[in-house]
Amino acid sequence: MTSVVSDLRADAEATLQRLAGPEAVLREDQWRAIEALVAHGRRALVVQRTGWGKSAVYFVATALLRARGKGPTVIVSPLLALMRNQIEAAGRAGIHAVTVNSANTEGWQEVYAQVRAGEVDVLLVSPERLNNPEFRDQVLPELSRTAGLLVVDEAHCISDWGHDFRPDYRRLRTLISELPDGVPVLATTATANDRVTSDVAEQLGVGTAQDEALVLRGELDRESLRLNVLPLWKGADRFAWLAQHLDDLPGSGIVYTLTVSAADELAAFLRERGHAVAAYTGKTDPAERERAEDDLLANRVKALVATSALGMGFDKPDLGFVVHLGAPQSPVAYYQQIGRAGRGVERAEVLLLPGPEDRDIWAYFASLAFPAEPQVRVALSVLRDSTAAGRALSTAALEPRVELSRGRLEMMLKVLDTDGAVKRVKGGWEATGEPWEYDGRRYSGLAKARRAEQQAMLDYIDTTSCRMEFLRRQLDDPGATPCGRCDNCTGPYYDGSIGEDVRVQAQEVLDRPGVPLAARKQWPSGMDALNVPLKGKIKPEEAAEEGRAIGRLTDVGWGPRLRPLLRGDDLVPDAVVDAAVVVLKTWGWAERPTGIVWLPSRGRPALVESFAQRIASIGRLPLLGALADTAPPLYVDPEDESEPEPPNSAQRLAEVYGRLSVPRGLEGLDAGPVLLIDDVSDSGWTLTVAAMLLRRAGAPAVLPFTLTTTI
Template sequence: MATPVPDNTVPTDAPGGALRERAEVHLRALAGDSARLREDQWTAIHALVAERRRALVVQRTGWGKSAVYFVATALRRAEGAGPTVIVSPLLALMRNQIAAAERAGIHARTINSSNTTDWEAAYTDVAAGRVDVLLVSPERLNNPEFRDRVLPELAAGAGLVVIDEAHCVSDWGHDFRPDYRRIRSLLHDLPDGVPVLATTATANERVTHDVAEQLRAGGEREDTLVLRGPLERESLRLAVARLPDSTARLSWLAEHLPKIQGSGIVYTLTVSAAQETARFLTEQGMDVRPYTGQTDPDERREAEDDLLANRVKALVATSALGMGFDKPDLGFVVHLGAPQSPISYYQQVGRAGRGVQRAEVVLLPGREDTQIWEYFAGLSFPPEQTVRQTLEVLADADRPLSPAHLETRVDLRRTRLEQMLKVLDVDGAVRRVRGGWEATGRPWSYDAERYEAVSRAREREQRAMLDYIDLGTCRMEFLRRQLDDPEAVPCGRCDVCTGEYWPTDVDSTRREAAAEHLDRPGTPIAPRRQWPTGMSTLGVDLSGKIKEELRAGEGRALGRLTDIGWGNELRRVLAADAPDAPVDERVVQGVVRVLASWGWERRPVGVVVMPSLTRPGMITDLASRLARLGRLTPVGALEYGTGQGPGPRRHNSAMRLEQVYSALAAGEELAGRMAELQERTPGPVLLVDDFVDTGWSLTVGAALLRRAGAPEVLPLTLATTGS
């Protein structure tokens, strides 16, 4: 049905009758001969097709929100309208939607970061009327070429615009995404008469109101039609199992997942936890795959296909699989660690049980969950002074500045900087152009009251999640009330309602296997190979590739701060209020095991200590003990040129490098000892520090030691940051 066929035999403003009959025909083509429209589905379709309205549908996962826009698309195309444009957040969702559309005879194409070679052909097909549905990612909306060349024509000719996972539009929502705010501009510029549909399964009253207001996009448009239904999921069996530690939780998974019918998802809070859990379950004979934002796109697609086809028992995933994965017979969702919002938890568990009578939903909370929440809370909108500084830098620049160049002037990590720029872009204060970002010169105000209110809302959600864990009443009713579902009642199925709780005893053999797995130390530290862009702006003459003769070798850390094994111990040892004291023997033996399993080409011959203003005693003691145990020569320590060291820690690469480059030094005594060592016993040296974050301290330290005669420098730390 790619070419529109005018159909004027039935008036589309009829409240039922022929229009509904044709809608039912299209629904059956999409969902099967037994499918019938729900009343709210029909209300939405009629509003879009007959009344050209803007509508927000808030309904549970599996209710049939996609059927609304595919049926509306078929009806609009039959009238001769242009293609439907769907803004969709995840590639998994796009692939599922394209497959569903094709089943109904609707030709769909997608424009996203993974198919750049297909973009021109897609644009040509749209212009020729051969495309019924075009799916685009929200990030495309502010791609300069797409925004300026393609979007205006596409919006002008659209027959229907759909915003999927619309809670992402609102910064009150649990999964706010700045790119989604660009949609407001898209909606504002749409010609009158182009209907708009927004859909989500997870929006409380505040988010619903916010999204509905944004759908109006100003002006004198009619109020958004809001269709909100009950969020009950009769198939879900909610439960919480409190286990004492990570070892018990891993062994619980290995023991109980094989007993649960079907295949499903094990969610973790961090990338490292997903990878580690997947490795352990694989070792225990289970067919699972890791799935994170760092997984190769082809591997992610293969993993999705394997789960859809039940070729694996589970995907061990981060929130990268939180939206858009459509598998009606998903048999279980288990969380290894609690999300920081009951609303996001409901959204994730809603993946399960859409096409089966019973699906198990189990939460295994951990003591470290709140610490991980605190880490992600540090990614909130920056303070006003930082934002103003960014605007001033862009205003004073004589050309657009890339994020890399901005990092030399604004102390924000790349991810947080880019998030801030996207918000400022939507607010009209900056604009993304070829070559980077530029200031628009438009007035802009820092809405401190709103940002603070959003922060308080996040804190309330976290407290509510802790309440859910210790709940003494119905779990489903609690989640529905968090989403302001007026029909929330006790479900009669969760562990609290039935009194049937998952056992928390674990098999001793499995527990030993889990303990052994988690106790394995060692995480690679990849060496920096390129100096940051624009260092000359900071008065540092470094650019391009780091010379091979100055580069550090691949290092090792005992573990990540986010690990579910060593992470708990390392977070305690390296806490801001922890004393500067020697680490205990278990930690030392863990580092020794890291050294024993390193697999280096040449064994180290010496140990050098990084200087520290906060933990000098800990690092010096650790290096000394390693030297004795490994029979390595203590070479000495690098030093700071001043008593203040590099100063307050900077957060991005450029500014942190400028700090350590100007502060670190290899004294004459250290250089003399290095020369003596290399003359007597040539070989690599270990460079010992407490933890690695940006990696620039170790990079500069390694360059100084290479200049002092070390043929190779191998960084060794207790911890590395990261997800």
């Protein structure tokens, strides 16, 4: 037996050297995991820091298992960037890896044929693919029967206690339960505290019995990272500091922002200052995102200015720095993102520039949590009725019947699917008829945990103790000790010095108002279910023109100035009116408006009407009047600083369609384009319906103009 194990280790070392170079040597825990998987068919959970070599474990294990006649390895991986890197790494070890994901749909059938022919060593799939009806019903059963190894990468995504929960990962429990006896399972992550580790182990079945499971946890220190916090509470100061000091940071790196708008704003400003940077967000075209990754890997750019869309799996060993403009809402998420830096260099800089708007943005993200029980019950009831009638409902068809935004509705359906209450089928969703209980205690606990994480992030910013030790303790690392490298251990590495010229330019950029409001082109589907006679494309003769907002609620520059306006009902401030004048001067409309109409705000009537009056006075435009609204006034609590929940598109349309109208006596609409004033644009349907009503009443064009927008 000793010689067999010795031979296996020699084969493992040789495979590792093909993967990572002739000097590579297996870490002891890497070998323990490989031996457990290959020699004993065990299940293992590996929690090790980023850059430790978790992917080497499953690629080496794959090569050894394939050499022994086992089936292909199935790797469940969350991101396309991660898949691309893994396919390249596998090729270096002589392993044929392929993937099926949303970016290569045209090649799926060829990949499936290669898998059936035994030509594939590794199949990488996204968690979402596991519940694609065709993949689940036609491909997954064969994979379950023939797989030689199942790997769950970034396994913390399984746990809703973790920082990046993805409901589709929950389906792995079913996949694991259907594996033949003796098929090894490996789960890996770098960011799991004790609670998340226990939850992942339970869900994956890797902790079902002590003699079956192997849990390997290592110390989470990153000796190359130098952690720093630089509080610059003005948005212009943070922009200016980065513009002035970006070239002082080593190599190339990532600048993270909390929102898409901040990424776009900052990238544009840094380019104006001569820096080679690119924006990278969830709204960036996939091909452009891939080019941006390649540019960073090849050091053709100094930095990518990115949201969390650039996260798990992006592998650049010589990444020299990670800067955050705004703090993530948990220390664990922060640790995961800074882990991109310093894998293959002796020193990498990690810098956090927190902002006063961070808490508002956290509050918005918190509003996207799992819905309350009544909303879930409504969705289940609708699905049960449609299933009993013999038809499935698409998400779009279900949306008009449930008061949830599309994103929250889809997330809820995925959770209900993994809980067995609903099932995704061709054409949509149907109810299973299985009993289901709302786990209110768990969701309440999750909300409490999120609040504790946010407070811990604030504590990290304020701590005078070692920053790396703080993060390691948040991850329940028992070996956490002072690092001797961070700004609190050695003294600040950076100060807040900024040249006046760059500060002024940054302030000018952030003071620049004006955000386009794209006009809606299509009514939501299923509006007949809400007794609203609107469907298909919006008629050109009833549509709004492209509008404008002064700024976004999430903007670094205008967001902090506009958010307080929504917490009460004061007259519009002079500074906001001045910004509105700038927007109007630079609008570039085909024809100047000839009159102003405003929307009667339910919560902020004084704010909206005063805004309309000021613009009418300055622009010397007739104030035609307000639309009629049959809904009662809405009280706005000035102490409530939470962001409004993203609106459900169909429900919002039905609400405004039923209550808005053009009152008798509203004259002058046919004289020319109408400037339509409101406070906030969120879903866009209030402005769209108002424009339709005004166009029907004779307005030749309608130009929406709002104080702010959420999109």
